[in-house]
Amino acid sequence: MTNEAIQEGHSSDQFSMFSSHNSKIKYTYNKIREVRSYKVGELFSAYRDILWDDGRHKYNVSSFIGEIDEILLGERFSAFDQSTLDNLIGTLRQRGNSNATINRKMAALSKLLRKAYKMGDIHSLPEFRRQKERAGRIRFLEREEEARLFSAIRSRSEDAYRLSVFLVDTGCRLGEALGLIWNDIQEHRVSFWITKSGRSRTIPMTERVKEVIKLPPAEGRRPKGPFTKFSQAQYRAIWNEAKAEVGLAADDQVVPHILRHTCASRLVQGGIDIRRVQMWLGHQTLSMTMRYAHLATNDLDGCVTVLETPRSNAADSDSALAPPASKPRKQEKAPRQEKKSDQGEETSPPKAARRSSKSR
Template sequence: MMTIDAIQEGDPSEHFSMFSSQNAKIKYSYNKIREVKSHRVGELFSAYRDILWDDGRHKYNVSSFIGEIDEILLGERFSAFDQSTLDNLIGTLRQRGNSNATINRKMAALSKLLRKAYKMGDIHSLPEFRRQKERAGRIRFLERDEEARLFAAIKSRSEDAYRLSVFLVDTGCRLGEALGLIWNDIQEHRVSFWITKSGRSRTIPMTERVKEVIRLPPTEGRRPKGPFTKLSQAQFRAIWNDAKAEVGLGADDQVVPHILRHTCASRLVQGGIDIRRVQMWLGHQTLSMTMRYAHLATNDLDGCVVVLETPRGEGLSSESSAFASPLTTVSAAAPTQKSEAAATKTAKAPRKSSKAK
C-alpha cells in the first residue's frame, strides 16, 4: 500500500503508473487542454462559408442573413451561444417585420454555421433551434393566357430567354438547374438534373416544346457548353421584369421566375397526376413540400357533390354511389337474400289436408 509520503517523493507519473497497475480498473491519461477563444458570427462565417455553402445565389442569401445577425448582435464576441441570445435574436427579427418563414431560413443558416464551429471546437455549447410555425401561403401560378402574353413579351426581347422560359414551365426545374445544364445531361427524350438544391439528381422526360427549345439555332463560332449557358440569372431576371411590366403584371410581386415551377406543379396535379409522382418530377426532398399543391386535385372530390345534392329519403343505390363501400353493398344485399330463402321455404312446405281435424 502506498503512503502519502511515498507519493509526495519522486516523479508523480511513476506513482500514477504504479497505482494504475495495482487497480486495473482505473486509468489516467494526459490530454492537452485547448483554450476556447471568443468569436464573432461574421468571423465564423468567413472561416467556414466556402466549406458549408456552394457558390451561387443561396450562398449570397446566406451571406446577407449572417451579416444581419452579426449586426443585431452588435458584433459581440462569444465562446458559447446560449439560449437567451438566440431568443433575443428571434425577437428582434420579428420586430423588424420578418415572417416566421423568413426567420426559419435565417436560423437554418445560423444553426448550420454554429454546428460546424462547435464540431471544430470554436465554441463549446449550442442553443436549441426550434422551427417557427409557418402559415401555408397562397401559391400563385400562371394561367394559360398569362403565360402566352408574358412569353410573347420575353421573346420580343430575347430568343434565349424565351427558350429558357418554356423549358422552365414544362420541366418545373429551378432556374439554377436549367442554367447549369450541359449537353451531356440531355439524352434522347430525357433530361437529367445533377446540380440540384437537395443534392439529389433526377431524370425526367421532355415535352415536345422542350425538345424544340433546347435545339440551338445554327450560329457561327464555338458551340456553348449547354442550351442556356449564354444567359446568367441576373440577365434573365432583368428581361423577365421588363416583360412582366409590359403585360400588366409588374405590380404582382409573386410573378417571379420561380412561378414557372409552381405553374408546372399545379398543372400536373390538376391533370390528375398523383402527388408521389409530382414529388419525383419536381425533386422535392420531402412529400410535405409537394402537398402544398394537393388542394388543386379537386376532381377527386366531385363525387361528394352527388351525395350532398341527393334529397333525403331517396338515397343512393350501392351501384350508383360514387363512394359505395363493399360493406354497404353486402349489408344492403343481405335482407334480399334472406327474403328469397324464406319464400322458397314457404313454397316447399306441404299443405295441410282439409280433412285432417
C-alpha cells in the first residue's frame, strides 16, 4: 500500500496489512480486551457451579473462599502474585490452621484461579506448593464402642441404624451411600458410581449389610434407593445426639467418617494386603491407604520370638531362621589306578623300569 493511498483514506482495516518484497505483517485489533480486576468472592460466584457439584464439599469450599476473601480484605486483582499467596498462607498458619487444612484451602483457591486464568479473567498465577503434612493418629471404633453407639442410634431411628451398619461394613463415604439406587445392588455386590475420585467400584457385601438394605414392607411408593430418605444433615443430627448419649461428645474425631476408618482398620488388622484395601475403599492413590499400613503388624510377630530368645540359644535360633545351605559339589573322581594281581603286585612294570631294561 502506497503512502498516497493512505493519505487519500483508501486504507482498509486500519493498516491490517503492510506488504514489502520480503515480508507481510498483519495487525489485528479485535483481540484486545479491557484489563479488569476481581475479588476472589466474585470469581467464586462466577465459576462455583461449574467447578464443584452440589453437596457438602461445595459447602466447605464456599467457607474456604469466604475466609480467603476476608483475609485479602476484599482486594481486587488482575494478577495473583506469589507474595500475596505467601502472605495468605502465613495468615492462615497464624490463625492456627494445620498444614493439612491449609492444603485443602489452597487446593480450592488454586482450582478457582486456574479456571479464571483459562477464561482470561486474570493474567498470571502463583506457584502453589503443597505443605508437608504430618501423619496424624487415625481414630476408629472398637467393637464395644460400635455396639453402644449403634444402639443409641437405633433407639432414635431404625433407618439411621441401617445406614450406620452399611457404612461400617462397606467403608463407603456417607455421600456414596445416600446416592445409591436399587439398580446399584446386584445379588451379593454393591456398586458405587458417585464417588469423590470419580472412579466407580464394586465390592461384595457382608451378611448384615444384605439384611440392612432390605426395606420393611410399607405402603406407598418405593424410594429410589435404600437410604434416599436421609440427607447428610439429618443423619449427622441423629449421630451427634447418640454420640453425646454414650459419652463421646468431647471426642471431635467421632464423626460419621470414622466408620470408614473403622472398616479400613479392621481389614488391615485382619491381614488383608494394602492393595486390596485400596481397591475396597476406592482410594485414588496408594499413599492414601498407607495411612493404615502401621496396623498390619502380623508380619512382624516373628521379630518378637527372636528378641525374646535367650543368648545361649541365640545361635540355634539364628541357624533355625537362616536359609538352608547349598549342597556341596560332588567330589571329583580319583584317577584310575592300575589293576593289581591277586598277590597285590602290579601286572605291568612301571615306565621307568621298562626304560632301564631297554638300555641294557
